[in-house]
Amino acid sequence: MLQERVPDFAKFVEPDRVRREVYTDPQIFDHEMQRVHERVWIYCGHESQVPRAGDYYTVQIGRQPMLMVRGKDGKIHVLYNRCPHRGNMMCGDRHGNAGEFFRCSYHAWTFQHDGRLRSIPMMESGYAGTRFGRGNPDCDMKKAARVESYRGFVFASLAQEGPGLLEFLGASKVAFDDMCDRAPEGEVEIVPNCFRVIQHSNWKIFLENQLDALHPSVVHQSTGRAAMEVEKQIRKKTGQAPLSYHMLSAFAEVTIEKWDGFQTLNYPYGHCILTGYMGLRPKDPDTLAYEKVMQKAYGKKRMEEIFGVNIHHVLIYPGLSVQSPLQQLRAVRPLGVDQTLTEIWHFRLKGAPEAIYRRSLAYYNLVNSPATLINADDLENFWKVHQGLASDGGDWVSFGRHYGRDIEKDGVVETGANMGTSEAPMRNQMKAWARYMKD
Ligand code: FES
Numbered sequence: 001m002l003q004e005r006v007p008d009f010a011k012f013v014e015p016d017r018v019r020r021e022v023y024t025d026p027q028i029f030d031h032e033m034q035r036v037h038e039r040v041w042i043y044c045g046h047e048s049q050v051p052r053a054g055d056y057y058t059v060q061i062g063r064q065p066m067l068m069v070r071g072k073d074g075k076i077h078v079l080y081n082r083c084p085h086r087g088n089m090m091c092g093d094r095h096g097n098a099g100e101f102f103r104c105s106y107h108a109w110t111f112q113h114d115g116r117l118r119s120i121p122m123m124e125s126g127y128a129g130t131r132f133g134r135g136n137p138d139c140d141m142k143k144a145a146r147v148e149s150y151r152g153f154v155f156a157s158l159a160q161e162g163p164g165l166l167e168f169l170g171a172s173k174v175a176f177d178d179m180c181d182r183a184p185e186g187e188v189e190i191v192p193n194c195f196r197v198i199q200h201s202n203w204k205i206f207l208e209n210q211l212d213a214l215h216p217s218v219v220h221q222s223t224g225r226a227a228m229e230v231e232k233q234i235r236k237k238t239g240q241a242p243l244s245y246h247m248l249s250a251f252a253e254v255t256i257e258k259w260d261g262f263q264t265l266n267y268p269y270g271h272c273i274l275t276g277y278m279g280l281r282p283k284d285p286d287t288l289a290y291e292k293v294m295q296k297a298y299g300k301k302r303m304e305e306i307f308g309v310n311i312h313h314v315l316i317y318p319g320l321s322v323q324s325p326l327q328q329l330r331a332v333r334p335l336g337v338d339q340t341l342t343e344i345w346h347f348r349l350k351g352a353p354e355a356i357y358r359r360s361l362a363y364y365n366l367v368n369s370p371a372t373l374i375n376a377d378d379l380e381n382f383w384k385v386h387q388g389l390a391s392d393g394g395d396w397v398s399f400g401r402h403y404g405r406d407i408e409k410d411g412v413v414e415t416g417a418n419m420g421t422s423e424a425p426m427r428n429q430m431k432a433w434a435r436y437m438k439d
């Protein structure tokens with residue numbers, strides 16, 4: 001009986017197309033939360049979000065409310081945001097400082113920062129001789145099964161079993177190396193607030209769009225053209241337009257043919273790298289000053305290597321998309337089958353001049369803020385895609401662009417020459433999804 005209720009996921013995914021129910025069926029959503037998000041390594045946050053003992057930040061992993069907290073020994077813990085007594089959420093605020101210990105707001109049980117029970121009011125008279133009390137792990141706040149960080153980026157997995165973080169990240173760890181190496185001090189610091197966007201569409205629609213190199217020249221063309229016009233006028237008047245205009249006009253300049261010149265590299269766990277970074281290394285005084293600091297920190301050869309890393313986006317499946325050269329990332333938190341939260345964070349390069357931070361801030365605002373048309377145009381499509389998929393107008397989603405022309409070497413799928421707009425990343429994500437759903 002039970003067998004019959006568990007769908008056979010294999011029939012939903014074919015190499016070049018996927019059934020629409022994968023995006024719209026609440027039962028499939030529950031299964032994928034359990035088998036994918038609540039099992040693999042999910043990004044929790046950056047260590048600099050919780051600099052002092054007791055600092056915490058809440059985070060959603062799959063359907064689980066979690067919190068990331070710094071202990072007195074400096075160690076970072078990831079705990080279920082739940083009191084073991086009667087289930088009250090321990091921290092109702094998004095972030096804060098717990099003080100010396102956590103204290104539940106309902107009956108005042110207290111816990112160490114690592115989740116261990118510290119005290120229960122009148123523990124002896126209330127619980128002597130019962131199963132409750134210190135030493136019983138059922139009285140501790142439950143911990144994420146595994147927590148690891150890489151270059152300050154903290155991940156947790158809710159499953160005991162599975163590859164370690166570095167094995168899971170594989171080549172996609174370049175996202176963090178690239179971001180941190182661009183800092184003269186070799187590390188980044190989070191800007192402690194983010195854009196939170198709730199999209200009325202399935203989480204996979206967002207992830208598929210991240211490395212969809214075909215869409216920018218279509219969806220963002222109108223914004224790119226408008227920026228280009230203004231950029232031209234300013235240049236005519238003053239001889240030079242601020243770089244921020246170029247960040248937007250590039251959407252009109254980079255045509256589909258140019259995007260085809262880029263490449264995607266697709267990895268077994270569903271991760272993907274899109275190469276072909278739109279050059280943002282002009283010769284303005286700010287960039288030159290930054291290069292000077294970088295050369296001092298690393299030497300010329302290493303500096304050139306760092307600036308030569310050719311990345312536009314790194315997607316770490318199933319919950320993270322990183323744009324390392326612009327110091328920003330988007331964390332994906334599915335809320336329901338048709339509702340997805342994205343948190344868009346950005347970072348400061350430690351030791352870099354303020355102007356370089358201002359530049360990445362400008363990009364961050366230009367593409368993500370509520371005022372921008374870039375994100376708005378994407379969001380409108382995501383919503384429309386979800387509406388279309390919920391209809392009876394068709395059963396399949398097509399990922400056929402350049403299908404059959406991928407080049408596979410040692411488990412890594414590369415798009416062929418001049419096929420940057422291939423739908424290989426979507427095929428690869430669904431291949432990983434089907435594998436997770438089967439195991
Ligand atoms: S629910 Fe937390 S102390 Fe009672």
Ligand SMILES: [Fe+2]
Pocket residue numbers: 215216219220374378
């Ligand atoms: Fe877009």
